[in-house]
Amino acid sequence: MTQTSARTRRTMVLCFDGESRDCGGACGKGCAGMDQGRASPRRQVSVLAILAARGYHHCPRFPAYRGSPSYRSVRMPVCGRPRVACRLGLAAAVLVALPPGLAAPPAPPPPDLKFAADRPLDVQHIKLELAVDLEKKRVDGTATITMTALRTVESVTFDAVDFVTQTVAGSVGGGGPRELAYANDGRQIEVFFGQPVAAGTPVEARITYSVEDPKDGLHFFSPKEDGPEAPYQVWSQGESIENRYWFPCFDHPNEMQTTELIATVDEKYKVLSNGKLVGQKAAGPGKVSYHWRQDQPHVAYLVTLVVGDFAIVEENWRGKPVQYWVPPDRVDEVQTTFGNTTRMLDFFSDHIGVEYAWDKYAQVCCYQYGGGMENTSATTLGERALHDARSKLDATADDLLAHEMAHQWFGDLLTCRDWAHIWLNEGFASYFEALWGEFDLGPDEFAYDLWQKASGAINGGKQFPIVHRAYTSPDQQFDSRAYPKGAWVLHMLRRRLGDETFWKVINRYVSTHRHQTVETADLRKTVEELTGGSWERFFYDWTERPGHPVVKVRLDWREDEKAAEVTVEQTQEVEAFHFPLTVELRTADGKATVVRRDVTDKKQTLLVPLSGRPTLLRVDPEQSVLMELEESKGQDLWLAQLKDDPSPVGRIRAAQQVAKNPNDANRRALAEAxxxxxxxxxxxxxxxxxxxxxxxxxxxxxxxxxxxxxxxxxxxxxxxxxxxxxxxxxxxxxxxxxxxxxxxxxxxxxxxxxxxxxxxxxxxxxxxxxxxxxxxxxxxxxxxxxxxxxxxxxxxxxxxxxxxxxxxxxxxxxxxxxxxxxxxxxxxxxxxxxxxxxxxxxxxxxxxxxxxxxxxxxxxxxxxxxxxxxxxxxxxxxxxxxxxxxxxxxxxxxxxxxxxxxxxxxxxISDLRKQLDEMKSKNEELLRRLEKLEARAGAGPAPVSASQPAGAVHSP
Ligand SMILES: [Zn+2]
The missing domain is CATH 1.25.10.10 (Leucine-rich Repeat Variant)
Incomplete structure (x- = not known):
């Protein structure tokens, strides 16, 4: 999911600098230049809350929409938490040695860890029959939920927020339906079967209910309340746990079921939902009903409902409909926006080796929706994804479209078992959007995308590991650990395995776990099965511990031995990370010497024999390690790198280094570059x-x-x-x-x-x-x-x-x-x-x-x-x-x-001080001039004080 909804949910965003659309954290306000295309305002708020907790102030200009739908680098301020923890540890040690009578401080409360939800029943199918009234913002519905008990139960509980329940009926063991007792506390509905139901027994619950303008999950718009340009429209946003606001369900990612949605609306509207359109028919005067069925299991948060006035453009891909639902006056932007959709379907299907699984692929552009959401077979996008030829010069939506499409495999076909493993959805989607960019735009764009993602991964991954259970709300998991750091874990895996084995792993992982929920160990085991190696250290370093290696590389030339000495030091406070590091050295004769070593200690030295003094040093030329890198080498090598490094990232790093010395020679080198x-x-x-x-x-x-x-x-x-x-x-x-x-x-x-x-x-x-x-x-x-x-x-x-x-x-x-x-x-x-x-x-x-x-x-x-x-x-x-x-x-x-x-x-205060200083100096200047004039005119001293208070000054 990637969303920056103006009114609602999801996204991870964030350049919070509303004015410069692409500050990338450079506004200097301490804002978390997080990904724009991807965080809900709620998540933005949670990110801000996290920052505040770390002692960083909010960017006062938080958070206007940054324009580009693309998910870009996350540059969060550095968190000093690990060091703080370290100091606390020291303090605790001192306290142990304190004389008796001085009590130790109370122990901090244990973290509230989150795990996958308990499943007493297996849900097989949810059928929703809904009357949706866009003017009244009301849904009257009946949900029929078919289940099998997994252990002996006497009741079943559904998540259902603010429902008005009319009747609850059901059946046990295939018996006839009867009315059942229930309790509705405004958060959940518990249905009582009136008898113990043994494991393996099929049961059904049928809840008739209504919801009116739900607080969340289902968002209504109308010109009356949203301004004359607003259409009548409603769209849902289920992830992470919001579909419970409009239909009763077991709203957790570890339950997959088939779903079915029959929606009756005014005939001027169209209805989009998951799966196949079974039928569309008149349903009384002025009404039409649409019947959609998703007959392959998926998770409740992926159920979608969109109702409104849309134009639908359709094409065909390998026998399946591919649809674009857009506002009726934007049809001419379909080709400029979605022109690559079928190529993307080819790319993902062919590379993953598992063909796109669902009955159709629709992309719908909704009013006031930000970013995108990978609802099964029916991705929801914001209208801002649409581009005409001119706006396409500045940005396309391709990375967003590729991200959401990749989720149709990673997130929809395989879903993270609980929110601790959300990177298995978001990290895959983020990496696969980059892979599409590599395929479509070439290696330079790919390298630059990864360079930007590395910045987000490094800055946002310092405090917690990717797999993390001590969160308060699932939304907190959708941060730069899940997105860019998750993408980097996959990238490092690919670099270590090589492309051929990497794609075999992806294929095996998807084929084995399709229509299942997954956790990180499932990916590790797949790698181990195919390679025979132990990959626990890799997943420990990159998914189970926070942080990353901070690497200093120093190059010295030993003339006597005709050898380059390369010292690699990990300077982070915590234990060493283990990774293979490649170093390439070039000499004046044009020869390149490539050395690859496993780095497992805090400090290691390599001695590389060369024909002569190196003229170019390239550390990690293939971008294989997520690290902060600092190099100590001669200025001539940096200048050579600025000109000659085949990797754009090498040239960027050289430019940044060269700019640190402000002299004309460096200015000229940069100007030429x-x-x-x-x-x-x-x-x-x-x-x-x-x-x-x-x-x-x-x-x-x-x-x-x-x-x-x-x-x-x-x-x-x-x-x-x-x-x-x-x-x-x-x-x-x-x-x-x-x-x-x-x-x-x-x-x-x-x-x-x-x-x-x-x-x-x-x-x-x-x-x-x-x-x-x-x-x-x-x-x-x-x-x-x-x-x-x-x-x-x-x-x-x-x-x-x-x-x-x-x-x-x-x-x-x-x-x-x-x-x-x-x-x-x-x-x-x-x-x-x-x-x-x-x-x-x-x-x-x-x-x-x-x-x-x-x-x-x-x-x-x-x-x-x-x-x-x-x-x-x-x-x-x-x-x-x-x-x-x-x-x-x-x-x-x-x-x-x-x-x-x-x-x-x-x-x-500093702005005001600046204004006051400016006014003061202007005032002084005026006084000087006045005194001069008066001196010339032979008059007395000026009657105004140079320190006249600012409050006396009015608007010019
Ligand atoms: Zn996503």
Whole structure:
């Protein structure tokens, strides 16, 4: 699953920097630049909670949608937990030696470990007959659940939250149906058979119930409440444990059953669910009923229901229907978005060696859904997955589509037995999306994807192991351990086994366990069966312990012995990891010497005889080990690596290293590499490095880069030019991009952001025209608003504030509220009373129901304004008490507390201090000028104090 739902669930995200769409953790706010395409707001919140627990502050701009559906690197702040634990251990040792009378501190409570759920009965089939009313947001249903007792039982308990139950009937041992006693406590329904039921006895329960606008699991939308652009639509989101909000089930991943769904809706709507469409027929005046049947077993969280007005485009793949369900006015984006679907089905089926298992494959694009969810045979996607030809220049949805499709095997055909093993779903999907990229786009893209995933895996995997039981909610398991680190475990397995054996393992694992639940040991045993080796150490290092090796490699040349001495040291505090490490040394004669050693100790040294001094050292050239790597070698070797390393990752690492020494020779080397490199991602990293280095050489190289044919390179060069404020050539070049536009929307957006950062006077003049420019999803208007928010000019408020109103699109409103928040927080000390009131009113107007992101941004903005927002305290308290969304309630509670305590954040304080300093120096400058004028005019001293308090200054 990969989701960034605006209103709801799942995703793992996260660049929480709402403004720069791709900060990748670089916003410097301590935010967890986690994967965007993949975390529910709830999970984002849980990630934030984890960060807070570790002492990291929230990114105040959390968490707007980052745009690209693609799952990208997770850069979480470093957690010091292991060291803390170590210190606690020392403290405990000291306490043992304390004299009697000094009591030891109380032992910490034992961790609450989670295991797979108990299954007293085996569920065979769930049949749902539902009347779905989109206007009333109501489902009236009957669920018939067929089971067999696995031991003697007298009752069965289903997860069912907030159900109104009408009747419960059932049968035991094939007898006739009869009414049964039941208890419904609002969380579960327990059905009593009225007699002991022996193991092996078939039983059936039939529950007639209704649910109305469920809090979770089933999400209704309507133009009435969600704005004029919203359609009538409902979609479900079951993972991890939310389908219990709309049908009764054993809602745990260790139960597989066949399912069937008959939904009756208004005839203007279509219904999508799992499996095969058995039939579609009129069901009374104005009604139609759709009958879907999934006759291969799957887990309850994969059951899906989507109802709405969709256009369906269908093609055929190996005799099975492949469908694209899209909003009726987006049919022309089906080909640009989904053009690779059947090739992906070929790729996965052929490489796994187990053909796509389900009766059809549908992908449905839903309103306000973020990311994707791999519901069996019917993947749910957000509308943002759709791309036209222009937006495809900046990003495609292919990695998201490949991720969800891979889940149709890893997650759906084989499902993790309990949430401790969720990496068997998400790690596989993440790695297989990369494998698709390798197949479709080539080895450079694959290498770069893994490089980014490594960053997430390293930063997010420090505290807990991948297989981890001490979690509070299943959602906490969907973090970078499951996704990028899981992907890296598979990648390391592949590198150790070689491609041929790796694919044999995958085939054996899938063939053996299809339609079963799996745990990590099942994968290990498959590897062991096929290789005869012991793989316990591998799985211990990478799935059962946290962290990763931190490796220092040092190269010394021994002229006497004509040998290179390579020292490999693991510097992490914990015990050594075991891994094979490859080192490649090249010499001036062009010869490459490759050495591979098993690293099992904290420090090892290799002596490699060579014909002469090495000219290139490549450590782990095939990206086979997840590690933090630091190399100690000569500058000439780094420069050679920047030019000659065949791997883009080697060149990126070289660029980063070269940039650490700011001299013109290095600037020139990077400038040459920017022009010469053939891969956009390396060029992007070089551009970033040049921006930080500054200087004429860097500026000229970046300006030349604005003409590069690849839009991502142009964008990166624009971004790096932010580091040249007030530079005339830079200002002119960026202004030209703004004026002429660019084939790529994101290049234009980046130009607006950069121009605003250049500290010139005409930002408003240059950027405002973008507010009138039409673009997909109002991307340009949003970028312009975000850029304007950086300008210290009272006039921009009149451009931003009106655009928070209901007459604007949701995207514009969201951008305007974000910009207003940023502007108001920065300039709060210079806003006059009436302006403050207008800002507060505009933010408070966005506390309306239904649009969660807007509410969240407004709530957080009010909180950041501190005491200034006191007039809206009551409204915030109301939101904290009654908002339908728990995350918004929590945020409102925090905001209200902040206003009450009026403690501005460190960041605000430093911003304000900066503003005050600027004002002070301007004031002093004015005074000097005034004194000069007065001296010339022969007048007395100026009547104004240089330390006039800022409170006396009003908006210019
Ligand atoms: Zn996933």
């Amino acid at each position: 920017l022009a010469a490199d053939k891969f956009w991602a390396v060029q992007n990293e070089i551009a970033e490095a040049l921006g930080k280095l500054g200087g004429d050489i860097a500026r000229e190289a970046l300006l030349a880069g604005l003409k590069h044919e690849h839009p991502k390179v142009r964008r990166a060069c624009l971004g790096a030019l932010k580091n040249f404020p007030k530079d005339e050539a830079v200002c002119a070049a960026v202004a030209a991009v703004l004026e002429k536009g660019d084939a790529s929307l994101r290049v234009e957006s980046a130009a607006a952001q950069t121009y605003a950062a250049l500290e010139v006077d005409d930002v408003v003049v240059r950027v405002t025209p973008l507010l009138e420019r039409e673009s997909r999803r109002d991307e340009l208007r949003s970028a312009a608003l975000s850029a304007l928010a950086q300008v210290d000019d009272a006039a921009v408020l009149e451009l931003i504030l009106p655009r928070t109103g209901r007459e604007h699109s949701l995207d514009v409103r969201q951008a305007a509220v974000g910009a207003l928040r940023k502007y108001a927080v920065r300039r709060q000390l210079v806003l006059d009373g009436p302006t403050q009131q207008r800002v507060l009113d505009a933010l408070a107007a966005c506390l309306e129901p239904r649009m969660r992101r807007l509410r969240m941004t407004a709530v957080e903005g009010l909180g950041e304004l501190g005491r200034l927002a006191a007039p809206k305290l009551e409204e915030l308290r109301r939101v904290a008490a009654a908002d339908p969304d728990g995350r918004v309630r929590e945020a409102a509670k925090r905001a209200a507390e902040r206003i009450e305590q009026d403690r501005p954040s460190q960041e605000q």
